[in-house]
Amino acid sequence: MLFGFIGLGQMGKPMALNLARKFDVIAFDKRHVTLPEDPPNKLKLAAGIADLAECDCVFLSLPSAEILRKVLFAEEGLATCLKEGALIVDTSTVEYNATLEVSSKLSKLGLRFVDAPVSGMQSRAENGTLTAMCGGDAADIAELESTLISMASKILHMGPTGSGQLTKLINQLLFDINMAALAEILPISAKLGLNSKKIGEVINSGTGRSYASEFFIPNILRNDFSKGYPMQEAYKDLISGAELSAHQVLPTPLLAAATATYQRALHEGHGEKDKGAMILVFEELLGCRFRCQDGGNND
Structure with missing residues (x-):
């Protein structure tokens, strides 16, 4: 299974690094990102969003709902290049109504969506002990659990889409x-x-x-x-x-x-x-x- 990760900021970068210690990960951030001297071998940096087209599951860690929409639905956004049935997991903190809107649009495009914001600040992102609060289909979240455990020590399914937010x-x-x-x-x-x-x-x-x-x-x-x-x-x-x-x-x-x-x-x-x-x-x-x-x- 191939994973993508978009958004390598204060929280996203350590999460992506932890994910890549167990899984193949293609990561992207539009800003220049400095990785540790010994990054996991399974981590590759992408030149653009299109490089994530073959990913089965893509994690997002973005600063706002506006940027989330751009990453997903811009002319060459993620939603336009992923294969049908791919799973998008949003670990960002965004508004509830925006989450419902994004989920609805992705569903019409044949893509699955889970909102899974995290809590714990940077230190816990680095040591992989975040708390992940998930909203979405139970089967999708069950599928994610073995992956999320590389980033979060507590994973809770809170209910339908938006419940995580x-x-x-x-x-x-x-x-x-x-x-x-x-x-x-x-x-x-x-x-x-x-x-x-x-x-x-x-x-x-x-x-x-x-x-x-x-x-x-x-x-x-x-x-x-x-x-x-x-x-x-x-x-x-x-x-x-x-x-x-x-x-x-x-x-x-x-x-x-x-x-x-x-x-x-x-x-x-x-x-x-x-x-x-x-x-x-x-x-x-x-x-x-x-x-x-x-x-x-x-x-």
């Missing part, structure tokens, strides 16, 4: 709310003169901890806002949350508050930083910094 959205919105809460509360501890490093230790060993606190607090203490996904690219999750709330008439007051913090951080020019940079909004407001290197109680 809905599940990922729920997870991401909780992550965003957690970080917005940290951004608001942590500077208060610094303002009151508490030791930032020790506050971080208390939170991450106590009942206030979350994945967001465990990931972001150590980085914030080091003044490092480069380890996570850039806020300007991750903002699409909050747009999707607002759309879901509006269309389904779902009250989401905490999400709305978190979104306001996120939006202010973007307006203040922090879009290229990761979500931990939301703390900069409240640090400026309170005139303090939650860092290890600060003087006084934060030494």
